[in-house]
Amino acid sequence: MRVIVANCSVEYEGRLGARLPPCLRLIMLKADGSIAVHADTKAYKPLNWMSPPCTVRETEGSLVATNRSGERLTIELHEVVHDYVVDLGDDPGLAKDGVEAELQELLARRVAALREGLRLVRREYPTDIGPVDLLCRDTDERAVVVEVKRVGEIAGVEQLLRYQERLDLDPSLAPTRGMFVATRIKPQARVYASSRGIECIEINLDELRAGAPLDLRLF
Numbered sequence: 038m039r040v041i042v043a044n045c046s047v048e049y050e051g052r053l054g055a056r057l058p059p060c061l062r063l064i065m066l067k068a069d070g071s072i073a074v075h076a077d078t079k080a081y082k083p084l085n086w087m088s089p090p091c092t093v094r095e096t097e098g099s100l101v102a103t104n105r106s107g108e109r110l111t112i113e114l115h116e117v118v119h120d121y122v123v124d125l126g127d128d129p130g131l132a133k134d135g136v137e138a139e140l141q142e143l144l145a146r147r148v149a150a151l152r153e154g155l156r157l158v159r160r161e162y163p164t165d166i167g168p169v170d171l172l173c174r175d176t177d178e179r180a181v182v183v184e185v186k187r188v189g190e191i192a193g194v195e196q197l198l199r200y201q202e203r204l205d206l207d208p209s210l211a212p213t214r215g216m217f218v219a220t221r222i223k224p225q226a227r228v229y230a231s232s233r234g235i236e237c238i239e240i241n242l243d244e245l246r247a248g249a250p251l252d253l254r255l256f
Contacts, residue, residue: 039121148183180204189239216236
């Protein structure tokens with residue numbers, strides 16, 4: 038990972054235009070090809086970013102990231118305070134809590150309960166940015182990427198989108214469909230998921246445990 042602290046201005050060109058005026062900020066370039074610009078607020082959420090896969094080109098005084106969709110993120114470095122690289126090595130990944138792990142296991146046995154004709158390809162399908170909870174195929178043989186959460190939040194939707202971006206690079210899987218499954222999905226996450234074409238499903242864990250017909254809430 039490369040970490041830069043610099044007085045910088047940022048301009049995004051894509052579906053919408055956005056600009057950040059000069060200010061001291063943290064810039065992170067990760068080994069997975071992503072780039073993110075952070076302030077000393079907003080917790081983990083960057084001010085602007087570009088998800089992998091993207092190409093970062095460095096010239097004197099600037100970083101320019103582009104992706105296959107034609108989006109461009111330009112960071113002008115007016116004054117660099119720190120610039121260093123750290124090798125973080127391989128991360129073992131996030132260990133799911135008991136409820137999420139149980140949800141994933143139970144759904145793997147009954148994926149057809151989420152949608153008629155859905156069949157499991159593999160649980161914990163590996164990608165270079167972490168395993169997909171469930172990879173399935175629908176009746177049209179289209180790959181369906183299922184992300185399982187106890188409580189569905191925007192971060193979970195973004196995680197699912199990153200998985201889809203990686204799997205869409207594989208011609209045998211592209212184009213994938215996204216399915217976000219949780220016992221409860223927050224309204225903001227539901228709206229964001231819908232805007233990105235992701236199907237949201239709220240599921241009752243007790244019904245799943247009992248093997249009863251599921252009363253699904255579809256969004």
